[in-house]
Amino acid sequence: MMLCVKDVSLSLGKMKILEGIHLQAAAGELCVIMGANGAGKSTLLKVIAGEYIQYQGSVLIGGQELKTLPVAMQARTRAVLSQQLTLNQPFTVAEVVSMGRYIYNTHLSAADKEIINYALKVMQVQHLRDRTYPTLSGGQQQRVQMARVLAQLLEAPDLQATDYRGRKMLLLDEPVTGMDIQHQQLSLQLASTLAASGVLVVAVLHDFQLAAAYARTLLMLKDGRVYAQGTVEEIFTPAHIKNCFGVDVAVLEHPHCLYPLVVTAAASGLFQLPAAKALNVL
Numbered sequence: 123m124m125l126c127v128k129d130v131s132l133s134l135g136k137m138k139i140l141e142g143i144h145l146q147a148a149a150g151e152l153c154v155i156m157g158a159n160g161a162g163k164s165t166l167l168k169v170i171a172g173e174y175i176q177y178q179g180s181v182l183i184g185g186q187e188l189k190t191l192p193v194a195m196q197a198r199t200r201a202v203l204s205q206q207l208t209l210n211q212p213f214t215v216a217e218v219v220s221m222g223r224y225i226y227n228t229h230l231s232a233a234d235k236e237i238i239n240y241a242l243k244v245m246q247v248q249h250l251r252d253r254t255y256p257t258l259s260g261g262q263q264q265r266v267q268m269a270r271v272l273a274q275l276l277e278a279p280d281l282q283a284t285d286y287r288g289r290k291m292l293l294l295d296e297p298v299t300g301m302d303i304q305h306q307q308l309s310l311q312l313a314s315t316l317a318a319s320g321v322l323v324v325a326v327l328h329d330f331q332l333a334a335a336y337a338r339t340l341l342m343l344k345d346g347r348v349y350a351q352g353t354v355e356e357i358f359t360p361a362h363i364k365n366c367f368g369v370d371v372a373v374l375e376h377p378h379c380l381y382p383l384v385v386t387a388a389a390s391g392l393f394q395l396p397a398a399k400a401l402n403v404l
């Protein structure tokens with residue numbers, strides 16, 4: 123499946139939120155969208171998810187214009203993890219994850235239940251299955267949401283048994299928010315594994331280290347426009363990061379891995395520590 127966003131613009135109210143966006147992503151590779159707060163990342167993801175149909179330009183999914191795809195068909199081909207997901211009803215964890223399967227059947231089959239159990243296991247929330255969702259910690263809730271989208275996406279209780287090429291798309295908006303480092307890695311490994319099985323995966327991330335380690339293509343947004351698109355090496359430069367985030371960084375070679383490390387550089391005079399000032403060392 124190919125995603126092809128061509129010259130997409132979107133206004134909400136009187137505000138132009140996205141302008142002239144181009145993005146190409148292919149099944150099999152993890153595409154990561156980055157950018158400062160308010161740059162338009164979530165809005166772009168929502169356009170791709172079919173939530174804003176008033177966009178100008180074209181969004182082709184597998185060669186077909188998004189607006190012309192029947193909604194039921196969209197739900198069967200794509201799973202979305204949204205950024206602000208509040209669920210205050212006392213659903214249990216197992217019920218929340220089951221929601222991922224109800225788009226296929228009104229009753230859960232034995233196969234559906236197997237997929238649900240598998241998703242709970244993969245995201246390591248099986249022990250929480252009978253807890254009510256609102257009582258979980260933030261990171262636990264996020265893991266349950268990942269399990270829900272996984273349950274929606276999978277066709278078998280196995281991550282790699284199926285070739286999803288041309289049939290499935292996964293959209294993740296800041297999927298690791300609130301997760302500890304182990305579960306952040308788990309979630310991105312899961313996204314990569316799904317991509318390797320042919321799922322088209324697009325994720326919004328704020329974390330440079332995770333993006334560097336897992337992204338195959340990066341799209342950097344600034345003020346509703348594409349600032350740059352390319353590989354990690356092309357996009358993660360001190361100049362690009364300064365232009366998009368206003369922060370001085372150093373891009374270092376990772377001592378053991380192939381991907382670069384982005385670290386904040388000493389902020390020249392911006393955040394002088396009072397003690398350092400007193401000692402006159404800065």
Ligand SMILES: Nc1ncnc2c1ncn2[C@@H]1O[C@H](COP(=O)(O)OP(=O)(O)OP(=O)(O)O)[C@@H](O)[C@H]1O
Nearest residue numbers: 134135137139157158159160161162163164165166
């Ligand atoms: N429904 C809406 N109506 C009006 N403006 C909106 C709406 N949704 C988002 N915006 C505005 O569009 C801009 C982009 O928002 P968006 O949520 O896409 O940013 P983002 O890059 O995902 O930011 P963050 O990193 O904070 O999640 C912001 O200025 C926001 O205030």
